[in-house]
Amino acid sequence: MATSTAHPRTSKRARQDGPLSRETVIAARQRARNYRARARAADLMGILCWVSVALSVSLYLAYSGSSQFTSPGGFITAAGIITGLAGTDLILLMLLLAARVPWIDKTVGQDRAIALHKKLGKPALYLILGHGLLLTVGYSITDGSNVIAETISFFGLGNDLLLAYISTGLLLGVVVTSVVAVRRHFAYEAWHVIHLLSYVAVLTALPHQLSIGGVLADGTLQRIYWIGLYVTAFGAIAVFRFAVPIIRTLRHRMRVERIEKIAPGVVSIQLAGADLRRLGAEGGQYAIWRFWSRRTWWHAHPISFSAMPTDRTVRITVRELGRGTSRLTRLRTGTFVSIEGPYGIFTDQARTSPYLTVIAAGIGVTPIRAMLEHAKLRPGEASILLRGSDGSQQYLWQEIGQIAKNTNASAFSMLGPRPRNYPTWMSAHALANNITLESTFPHLHESDLFICGPAAWANEVLADARDAGLPEKQIHIERFDT
């Protein structure tokens, strides 16, 4: 069936139309409450971000009043100090966003947090560069000297400023290597090591902030607040990126138990460990795994759970994409495994609507598989569409078919390549037959739509869902890099 159309995989049995049951109504209310709480928390986060930037500006205003703004030199100097404070505040926010703070993950999810982190990179860099430039110009106007003499005099001011210049250089390197076009030329590990220098950059900037100038002078409230920001950002990283993963890894002591080849280039890795339900993984979540063999320890892989953990086993499923993942297919049993996570809100918890619709492509089926297992589905609640460009991509389809059967869900498959020259997530054949989201899923508008697959493909589904008028809160998307 090389280019099959969408067809029912299990017969569509009588769907439970008519009035919704009591449990369904209760569940719907609970979901609405959860959603409101999450939306409020997300709003609060956004507000905190903005206010923290405003506060950093305010720190300076409370210190200087209007005195600095009277002369051109003073004005430029003031602007220079403000850009420095605001830029540093943004960088500390970026650290927090990347610190995998549980509150942030539960509220907006790691991927959105990282998207914002990426967005802030360039503005933060521009503010810091502006800080150096404006202060040099501002001081040189005030002193009646020139920019070069002023810069030389800065170097005479002691080690703190020297460190600040180093910090700026590091920051420039970190941001430039993270620009998409440049990042492609680096191996992930090289990029990551450079990226870790941002910690050094933020720390080397601190001495000059505290010793030079008066805004953050000893004994001021400003200084206490500012040090508090640093402690919060670095504390979050120390706790959530280092302490918690190490404790989890040691507590659960996971090792590779079995490697099962489920298709060419795709393996399910079963891990055995202690007390694994205490990981608290929800179906649809992923974790960042590191396999401690000689050839694989230096590369951490984000991989979704492909089944709910039992007390002593966890299963993840991975497709070979690069050299790193292809080594995973040849892991020895007994290899020690460390875990960061579980993370993500691509779960039943994030739902807002009475019906569930899932569309998955390729290896994107893995989190869907675990989510369907975890969600307590009432008969007929779920509709599933599995997408593959050819028959070899039917990873875990059997298992999903079984879940669909048990929960009386409608399951469809759509095999075949996408048409050339036309952007769509569907197969050419399905497109030619005028198949749409709405024609496939009668309950689409009362559904949460879960989309999981390669980024470009997933964006096409997203576009169709939006065109169909599905509100954002009903769309949940997990993109896999290819």
Next chain:
Amino acid sequence: MRKRAIAVSIVSSGAVIIAGWNIGTHAQTAQTTEAAPVPPPTRVAAPPAPTQTVIPQPKTSAPASAPPSIPAQPAPAAPAAPAPSNTFTGSSVSTPYGNVQVKVTVDAGKITDVTPLHLTDDGGRSVQISNRAAPILQQEILAAQSANVDSVSGATYTSDGYLKSLQSALDQAGR
């Protein structure tokens, strides 16, 4: 972010900035009325007294903890017979936060007192900072009997200016 959240962000950020501005300007007016002994000099680094040596690049000082590097310039007067007790006024040193000038009293070759004539006062908090730093510097100087003392942390500019001005006064005293 929802519209309401954006509105709240704008309003609260604005409030925070206005509050900061108010605190700053209040502190400033309070300090200019009560704690400014000498009328503030103009921002352009023109020394008030014509006899003093002017240091053109005040911010090129040595690293914070090292002594100010002026000893290369010898005292203008021959140190043959230093007055037994005398007061010397140091040069006015400009910093990004205002000028600094000190007066030193030397009794039989011993520093008996250092008094600031003018301290950094540009910006509301500078006065506060320099008022805090001055007694610490004075104590250190009287103990060390020279300008070779550590600068006060958080008051780097004030300390540098203070010690430079002091050194120029000591040069005059022939010490």
